[in-house]
Structure formats: C-alpha cells, structure tokens
Amino acid sequence: MLSLLxxxxxxxxxxxxxxxxxxxxxxxxxxxAPLPRNFRANAYPFRASSHFLYFAGLPLENAVICLADxxxxxxxDEPPAQAALWQALPPRRETxxxxxxxxxxxxxxxxxxxxxxxxxxxxxxxxxxxxxxxVLGRKVGLMESERDRALAxxxxxxxxxxxxxxxxxxxxxxxxxxxxxxxxxxxxxxxHSEAQVRAAMEGVILEHHCTCAYGSIITxxxxxxxxxxxxxxxxxxDLILADVGAETxxxxxxxxxxxxxxxxxxxxxxxxxxxVVLAAHDACIAALQPGVEYREIHLLGCRVLAxxxxxxxxxxxxxxxxxxxxxxxxxxxxxxxxxxxxDVHDMEDLGDLAGYAPNRHRSxxxxxxxxxxxxxxxVGMVVTIEPGFYQxxxxxxxAKTQAAYQAEVNWDRLADFASIxxxxxxxxxxxxxxxxxxxxxxxxxxxxxxxxxxxxxxx
Amino acid sequence: MLSLLxxxxxxxxxxxxxxxxxxxxxxxxxxxAPLPRNFRANAYPFRASSHFLYFAGLPLENAVICLADxxxxxxxDEPPAQAALWQALPPRRETxxxxxxxxxxxxxxxxxxxxxxxxxxxxxxxxxxxxxxxVLGRKVGLMESERDRALAxxxxxxxxxxxxxxxxxxxxxxxxxxxxxxxxxxxxxxxHSEAQVRAAMEGVILEHHCTCAYGSIITxxxxxxxxxxxxxxxxxxDLILADVGAETxxxxxxxxxxxxxxxxxxxxxxxxxxxVVLAAHDACIAALQPGVEYREIHLLGCRVLAxxxxxxxxxxxxxxxxxxxxxxxxxxxxxxxxxxxxDVHDMEDLGDLAGYAPNRHRSxxxxxxxxxxxxxxxVGMVVTIEPGFYQxxxxxxxAKTQAAYQAEVNWDRLADFASIxxxxxxxxxxxxxxxxxxxxxxxxxxxxxxxxxxxxxxx
Numbered sequence: 001m002l003s004l005l006x007x008x009x010x011x012x013x014x015x016x017x018x019x020x021x022x023x024x025x026x027x028x029x030x031x032x033a034p035l036p037r038n039f040r041a042n043a044y045p046f047r048a049s050s051h052f053l054y055f056a057g058l059p060l061e062n063a064v065i066c067l068a069d070x071x072x073x074x075x076x077d078e079p080p081a082q083a084a085l086w087q088a089l090p091p092r093r094e095t096x097x098x099x100x101x102x103x104x105x106x107x108x109x110x111x112x113x114x115x116x117x118x119x120x121x122x123x124x125x126x127x128x129x130x131x132x133x134x135v136l137g138r139k140v141g142l143m144e145s146e147r148d149r150a151l152a153x154x155x156x157x158x159x160x161x162x163x164x165x166x167x168x169x170x171x172x173x174x175x176x177x178x179x180x181x182x183x184x185x186x187x188x189x190x191x192h193s194e195a196q197v198r199a200a201m202e203g204v205i206l207e208h209h210c211t212c213a214y215g216s217i218i219t220x221x222x223x224x225x226x227x228x229x230x231x232x233x234x235x236x237x238d239l240i241l242a243d244v245g246a247e248t249x250x251x252x253x254x255x256x257x258x259x260x261x262x263x264x265x266x267x268x269x270x271x272x273x274x275x276v277v278l279a280a281h282d283a284c285i286a287a288l289q290p291g292v293e294y295r296e297i298h299l300l301g302c303r304v305l306a307x308x309x310x311x312x313x314x315x316x317x318x319x320x321x322x323x324x325x326x327x328x329x330x331x332x333x334x335x336x337x338x339x340x341x342x343d344v345h346d347m348e349d350l351g352d353l354a355g356y357a358p359n360r361h362r363s364x365x366x367x368x369x370x371x372x373x374x375x376x377x378x379v380g381m382v383v384t385i386e387p388g389f390y391q392x393x394x395x396x397x398x399a400k401t402q403a404a405y406q407a408e409v410n411w412d413r414l415a416d417f418a419s420i421x422x423x424x425x426x427x428x429x430x431x432x433x434x435x436x437x438x439x440x441x442x443x444x445x446x447x448x449x450x451x452x453x454x455x456x457x458x459x
Numbered sequence: 460m461l462s463l464l465x466x467x468x469x470x471x472x473x474x475x476x477x478x479x480x481x482x483x484x485x486x487x488x489x490x491x492a493p494l495p496r497n498f499r500a501n502a503y504p505f506r507a508s509s510h511f512l513y514f515a516g517l518p519l520e521n522a523v524i525c526l527a528d529x530x531x532x533x534x535x536d537e538p539p540a541q542a543a544l545w546q547a548l549p550p551r552r553e554t555x556x557x558x559x560x561x562x563x564x565x566x567x568x569x570x571x572x573x574x575x576x577x578x579x580x581x582x583x584x585x586x587x588x589x590x591x592x593x594v595l596g597r598k599v600g601l602m603e604s605e606r607d608r609a610l611a612x613x614x615x616x617x618x619x620x621x622x623x624x625x626x627x628x629x630x631x632x633x634x635x636x637x638x639x640x641x642x643x644x645x646x647x648x649x650x651h652s653e654a655q656v657r658a659a660m661e662g663v664i665l666e667h668h669c670t671c672a673y674g675s676i677i678t679x680x681x682x683x684x685x686x687x688x689x690x691x692x693x694x695x696x697d698l699i700l701a702d703v704g705a706e707t708x709x710x711x712x713x714x715x716x717x718x719x720x721x722x723x724x725x726x727x728x729x730x731x732x733x734x735v736v737l738a739a740h741d742a743c744i745a746a747l748q749p750g751v752e753y754r755e756i757h758l759l760g761c762r763v764l765a766x767x768x769x770x771x772x773x774x775x776x777x778x779x780x781x782x783x784x785x786x787x788x789x790x791x792x793x794x795x796x797x798x799x800x801x802d803v804h805d806m807e808d809l810g811d812l813a814g815y816a817p818n819r820h821r822s823x824x825x826x827x828x829x830x831x832x833x834x835x836x837x838v839g840m841v842v843t844i845e846p847g848f849y850q851x852x853x854x855x856x857x858a859k860t861q862a863a864y865q866a867e868v869n870w871d872r873l874a875d876f877a878s879i880x881x882x883x884x885x886x887x888x889x890x891x892x893x894x895x896x897x898x899x900x901x902x903x904x905x906x907x908x909x910x911x912x913x914x915x916x917x918x
Contacts, residue, residue: 035503038506041807082853126589195667207652230665
C-alpha cells in the first residue's frame with residue numbers, strides 16, 4: 001500500500017502549519033468509509049475525503065485526524081488480526097503515524113474523551129455526519145456553525161494554490177491521462193462503439209494504478225455535456241469527444257478533453273470548427289497570469305469563439321456585441337473551466353466557496369451561469385481551460401430561438417455543419433509568476449497533430 | 460438507454476403476481492440515488508437496489524415502485540428539460556411506465572398522499588432510509604417491523620429460484636466474464652503487473668457495456684481472499700488468481716475464478732495442487748441436485764481436498780476424520796460458495812435470511828464459519844462452487860498451529876509447495892430437475908486447457 005503512495009512529509013507539515021497560522025483552533029477531519037454498492041461487503045472503491053487527504057496524505061478508511069498547533073494526531077483502529085484472511089492488511093497504526101508524520105496516534109474511541117471545541121467540515125456521507133455530530137456534540141456544517149464556515153474558508157485559502165507535492169501528483173496523473181488519450185485515439189481506428197474506446201482509455205488508467213477522477217465522457221454526442229453512457233456506435237464520419245482524467249492513488253486529479261475524428265482525418269467543416277475552438281483555447285491560455293480575473297478569461301474565450309463563428313458565417317455581427325447578448329452561449333453554454341486539485345472541480349463539496357471570491361455570486365446570464373470560477377488568478381492555482389462548440393438540440397432546435405436570432409445566426413450556413421455535434425479542447429494550466437504553464441502540454445491540440453496521433457502506427 | 464435493457468415483460472409480471480400470492484399486502488421499494496464520490500456532481504456509477512431491479516427491470520434513479528394486487532405503479536420525477544444540456548435524458552415517464560409494464564405512473568410527490576400500510580425493505584443508503592421513514596411514518600427495517608421482515612422472507616422465497624429472464628441475464632454476464640478471463644490469460648504472457656492483467660480483463664467488461672459485479676480479485680497473492688489492490692508485480696513462476704465477474708446493464712451478476720501460471724505452464728507442484736482443487740470442484744458439481752443440502756456439498760469438497768492433500772503427503776490421516784477436525788480449513792478456510800443472482804452474494808443485504816434456511820445459523824466451527832449458504836438445493840437456484848487451496852501466513856505460520864498439528868500436517872512436505880500461495884477454481888451452477896448445469900462451462904478448468912488458453916496464439 002505505502003509503496004504506491006510516496007509522501008512528501010515536508011509539504012504535509014507545511015500544510016498543517018499554514019493552517020494553524022490562519023486558523024489557530026483545533027480541527028477534526030474525517031476520511032469516511034467505503035460506500036456499499038448492493039450489500040455492505042460489496043462496496044464501491046473507497047475514496048477518502050479530499051480535505052482529509054490534503055493534510056493526511058494517505059487514503060485511510062474510517063480515520064480521523066486532529067490538526068492543532070501545526071501538528072497532526074491520528075485516530076484510527078487497526079483491522080483485527082483475523083482480517084488478514086480477507087484483505088491485504090494495512091501497516092500498523094504506529095507505522096502509518098510515522099509515515100505521515102503524525103505527532104501521536106490513538107484508537108478511535110479516544111476521540112470521545114477529547115474536550116476541545118473542534119471545527120470540522122461536514123462529510124458527504126450522511127452516516128459520517130451522524131458520527132461527526134455525535135463526537136462534537138453539535139450540528140455540523142457551513143450553515144450550522146460559524147466555526148465550521150471559518151475553517152472552510154481557511155482550507156479554501158490553502159487549497160486554492162498548490163505546493164510542489166500537489167503539483168507533482170497532478171503531473172503524475174497527467175502523464176497517465178495523456179497515455180490514455182493516445183490509446184483512445186489509436187483504438188478509434190478500429191473501434192465500432194464508444195464502449196470500446198472507453199475500455200482502451202480506462203484500461204491505461206487502471207494499468208498505472210490510477211482511478212478515473214470522474215465519470216469519463218467518451219462520446220460521439222459531445223453536445224450532451226456530461227454524457228457518460230457509452231452506448232453509441234461509432235461511424236467513420238463521427239467526431240469522438242473524450243473528457244477523461246486519471247486520479248493518482250493519493251487522490252490528485254487531472255482533466256483533459258480532446259476531440260478527434262473517428263476516421264483519423266477531419267473533414268473540412270470539422271476542421272474549420274475545430275480551429276475556432278482551438279483559437280479560443282489558445283487565446284485564453286495566452287492570457288492567463290496572476291492578477292487576471294478568470295471571468296475575463298471566460299469572456300475572452302467567448303469573444304474569440306464568436307469571432308471565429310462570424311468568420312465562418314455562422315454568426316453575424318461584432319464579436320463583442322454578440323457576447324454581450326450571450327449569442328456565443330447558443331454554441332458554448334458552459335464556463336471556460338474550473339479549479340483543479342484533489343477534486344476535478346476542486347472543493348466543489350463546499351459549494352461556490354472556493355470557486356467564487358467573497359461576495360461574488362453566480363450570474364443569471366445564460367452565458368455566465370455555469371461559470372464555476374470567478375476569482376483573480378493567483379500563482380499556484382491550477383485551472384482548466386476548456387472552450388467548446390456544441391449543437392444542443394434543446395437550445396438550437398427551438399422555433400422560438402431560431403425566430404429570435406434570425407438576424408444574428410445564419411441558420412442556413414449553420415446547416416453546412418449539421419453533423420458536428422460537439423467539440424471541446426481542454427487543458428490543465430498552472431498559474432506561475434511568469435504567466436502560466438500548460439501541465440498537459442505533452443498532448444498536442446492542433447488538428448494536424450491530432451490526426452497524426454490517430455493514424456500513427458508507431459505508438 | 461432502453462436499447463441496452465431488453466426486458467421480459469412476462470417474467471416481470473410473473474414476479475409481481477407471485478409476490479402478491481405469498482405477500483398480499485402493498486409494498487413500496489426504493490431504487491436509491493447515486494452516491495457522491497468527492498462532491499455531489501462527481502458520483503459513483505449508479506447501482507439501483509437489487510430488490511427494485513427484480514420487480515422493475517430498469518435501473519431508474521430516485522424511483523419508487525408500489526407493488527399491489529400483482530401490479531406495479533411507478534413513482535418518479537422526470538429530470539427537468541434543461542437537464543438535457545448535461546445528461547442523456549432518460550425517456551419520458553410514460554414511456555418508461557409502458558416499457559416496464561406499469562399499471563400507472565405518478566410524480567414522486569404523490570407518494571405522500573397514499574395512505575396504505577406499506578411494507579418495504581430498508582435501503583442501504585442512510586439518506587434513502589430517512590425518506591422511507593418519512594413516507595411510511597414509521598421505523599423501517601427487518602428488526603424494526605414485522606411487516607418488513609415478512610416481506611423480506613417473501614422476496615427471498617421468490618429470488619432464491621430464478622426465472623428464464625434472470626437466467627438469460629446471468630448467461631449474458633457469463634459470456635462477457637468468460638471473454639474477460641480469456642483476455643486475462645492472454646495478457647499474462649507479457650504482463651509485468653497485476654494492474655496490467657486487471658486492465659485487460661476489466662476492459663473486456665467495459666467494452667461489452669457491463670460493469671464489474673464486485674471488486675475484481677486479480678493477484679499473485681491469492682491467499683489474501685479478497686485481495687483487491689493490484690499492486691504486485693508478476694514474475695514467471697507466479698500463479699495468477701483472477702476472481703472477476705461482469706454484471707449486465709440491468710444488474711445481473713456472474714462470478715468466475717480461474718488460476719493460471721503466469722508463464723503459461725504449470726510447474727509440477729503447481730499442477731499437483733491445482734489437480735487437488737479441481738477434483739474437489741468437479742466432485743461438488745457432480746453432487747449438486749435438488750434436495751441435496753448445500754452444507755453437504757461443502758463438506759464433500761472439504762473431504763476431497765483433504766484426500767488430495769493426504770495423497771500429496773501434506774496431510775496425514777483419514778479425510779473424513781481430518782474434516783471433522785477442521786484440518787482442511789488450514790488450507791481452505793472459506794465456504795464452498797454462495798447464492799448468485801442480482802447480487803454476487805445474492806440478497807446478502809438481508810444478512811443470512813437468504814443464505815440460511817429458517818432456524819439455521821452460522822456455525823462456530825472454523826471449517827464452517829464462512830459458509831454463506833446452508834439450505835437444501837432447489838430447482839432454479841444458481842450457486843457458485845469455488846474450492847481453493849491457500850497458504851495463509853496468519854494461519855500456517857503460527858508456531859502454535861504448527862505445534863498443534865505436528866501429527867496431521869507434514870510441514871516438511873508442505874515446504875515443497877512453499878511458493879504456491881493461492882489457487883481457486885470457481886464456476887456458476889444452475890440447479891435443474893436433472894441435477895445441475897454449469898452455466899460457465901465454456902471456460903475450461905483442466906490444467907491442460909488452461910495452459911492452452913494462456914499460450915494459444917489464436918485467440
């Protein structure tokens with residue numbers, strides 16, 4: 001177990017000490033328990049709470065950590081010796097405590113004897129919340145407790161900007177994710193179904209001791225944004241949109257999307273639209289730097305998309321005005337990206353607390369509603385940049401929409417691109433003092449390079 | 460969605476009517492909701508409750524069915540139209556109701572207006588149990604409600620013996636599982652890690668639109684019975700134990716184990732022990748027939764194993780006596796198998812209610828403690844037969860054990876087999892009027908055939 005989970009004790013200690021500096025009160029964090037699938041012994045693969053992982057480093061089941069004075073104490077019960085018959089036993093508690101740099105370690109029962117006023121974060125599992133409520137003797141949650149809310153804000157402050165250990169884990173995840181995308185492009189040469197491409201891509205992730213950071217999207221119907229059914233067949237004229245990311249054994253995520261032609265060759269209309277999305281992708285990445293508002297990056301992407309669609313004759317007008325009217329959102333109805341870290345939408349368990357700067361809230365505008373991040377960028381943040389072009393029937397096929405935008409949309413011209421349902425290009429980008437670094441740069445984005453990866457025999 | 464889920468309406472109607480005959484009161488069953496992995500939008504793949512699936516046929520999220528008078532009423536809310544942007548929308552409620560042969564269909568809110576005294580089965584998800592408690596206005600559970608317990612007993616009666624539809628689903632799952640095992644054997648020729656073999660096997664399952672019915676066991680350390688870590692490397696002298704089963708889209712399970720030499724060729728000691736396990740496997744299957752006690756099958760398997768170990772010079776004595784003293788359990792500490800159906804341990808969510816006939820309970824004997832099934836066999840049951848031989852350090856390496864069994868175990872002779880850690884051979888068998896049918900017979904078990912599958916270029 002531990003061999004797969006190389007820790008950086010210095011980083012873990014730094015995290016604990018930085019927490020103490022901005023939140024001096026004692027904290028308890030729960031890892032959680034495996035969730036049953038159809039009976040208790042048949043559980044989903046365990047995923048520890050990301051907040052727990054951030055400070056503890058190891059995905060221990062049924063563990064609690066106490067963070068106080070910059071130290072970590074571990075509360076955990078070793079499995080009974082006879083469990084060795086059924087499972088690969090984890091190391092002894094003492095070994096684990098040393099491994100993660102704990103100051104002390106105790107059986108879980110000791111937790112009930114502690115009398116401090118702890119802050120905590122509510123776990124996603126209702127049964128763990130019951131335990132939390134019992135141990136703390138009070139309601140738990142960001143709405144229920146000012147102490148818990150203050151802790152959440154402090155942890156957001158820490159987790160927004162990554163240390164070298166977190167970045168190293170994300171780089172490792174991306175190495176695997178890039179191999180998975182290459183395998184998917186290669187598999188498409190002969191695949192007849194989304195399911196076959198999925199098997200090839202997720203197979204690479206499993207081979208490398210990783211899991212999927214989220215339900216993969218691998219589909220010829222990219223216009224369904226979170227399409228995770230894999231039930232469609234593939235025909236040579238299709239574009240395949242694959243949004244797939246590996247997660248390392250210690251829980252760090254990656255998140256890449258590529259769109260490629262099933263045949264290995266883009267058709268002219270496919271290439272034209274792909275170039276429009278790529279231009280938006282490249283412009284957004286070029287504009288990333290500390291201090292820039294992520295919302296402005298989103299709007300920049302929208303303008304470049306609109307300009308490209310004007311150039312193709314699909315939209316009519318001035319890109320700036322088109323975006324002001326949310327016309328881009330007819331074809332790009334989601335946000336330009338989100339935070340990435342231990343979660344693929346990092347810290348989304350805390351609602352918009354991480355994604356939105358204090359006193360900012362989601363917009364009602366169609367073109368901004370799904371923006372998941374609205375903060376000035378800081379050195380150490382990792383964000384995704386993922387513009388797209390989609391023909392969503394429920395948006396475009398409404399007679400009301402078509403009538404409303406007769407002037408702005410050339411519906412006849414759009415028909416030339418009718419078979420193109422969804423294109424998205426997504427990379428993971430670190431904000432640096434110098435601007436930014438594309439962590440996923442080893443997987444190319446140009447149509448020529450994508451065609452090469454699809455057809456190259458040498459891979 | 461529906462295209463992957465061909466239903467047999469006659470079978471579903473029969474199930475509903477047979478329930479009504481043995482349990483005439485009205486019943487509500489909940490399907491459940493997707494469980495969050497690290498935030499709500501990042502959920503584990505949804506698995507509906509097996510009891511729900513048995514009567515409804517489709518894995519609908521957040522659905523409730525009412526079974527009364529042999530009919531089914533569906534309570535379910537369609538996702539809002541704007542959800543089409545994010546997910547592949549399921550068909551309309553009306554379409555689904557027709558598809559599953561529902562008498563009527565309602566929004567979920569209607570449930571609260573129903574005033575009957577319903578029976579139910581407690582869902583595994585604590586949040587669903589809260590809903591159940593609210594809707595029924597009482598505590599829910601087999602210990603809390605005689606009505607619920609009576610329903611559980613009635614459903615066990617039905618689900619113990621499978622109809623043609625269930626069998627057809629299990630046969631479909633097995634076709635995929637057998638392909639996965641063949642792929643695993645082929646992959647072993649070049650694999651250096653358990654993770655690579657796992658990727659090949661689970662890839663086949665994904666390609667066929669199935670999921671894993673349980674956490675696969677694919678390991679060179681088969682002596683850890685539920686070893687699901689895949690962290691070991693593979694060396695040519697290793698045996699690979701793979702316990703892997705596909706589950707169909709409508710939730711039916713399969714469960715096969717094979718053990719093969721990583722090199723493609725058994726060594727002489729490996730083959731000798733493999734033959735002992737195979738003899739037990741074959742003897743148990745030959746003895747299966749209606750009316751026979753499954754516990755006797757278990758004891759038969761133990762005796763054949765003991766006899767084989769006596770023949771190899773590892774045990775000393777009379778097989779019957781050795782089993783009476785649980786000496787076989789030093790090397791075979793688990794039960795010979797279990798029920799199979801919608802769950803891999805069918806209905807284990809109800810504890811031992813399905814596995815143990817009324818008024819029977821788990822034995823304290825080491826050699827019987829882990830027996831999951833103790834009933835007379837009936838036509839239509841599907842059971843696994845899965846004898847094994849393991850060298851479990853926590854059992855065999857204790858000085859106390861070695862001293863206690865100096866007479867019965869030839870520890871020196873055992874040392875000749877030291878490198879052999881775990882062997883298991885598992886098949887899924889249907890009890891028929893004529894005796895039994897091995898549903899997984901298409902995957903051979905003899906060492907010669909296994910070697911052929913490992914090395915054959917033609918697959």
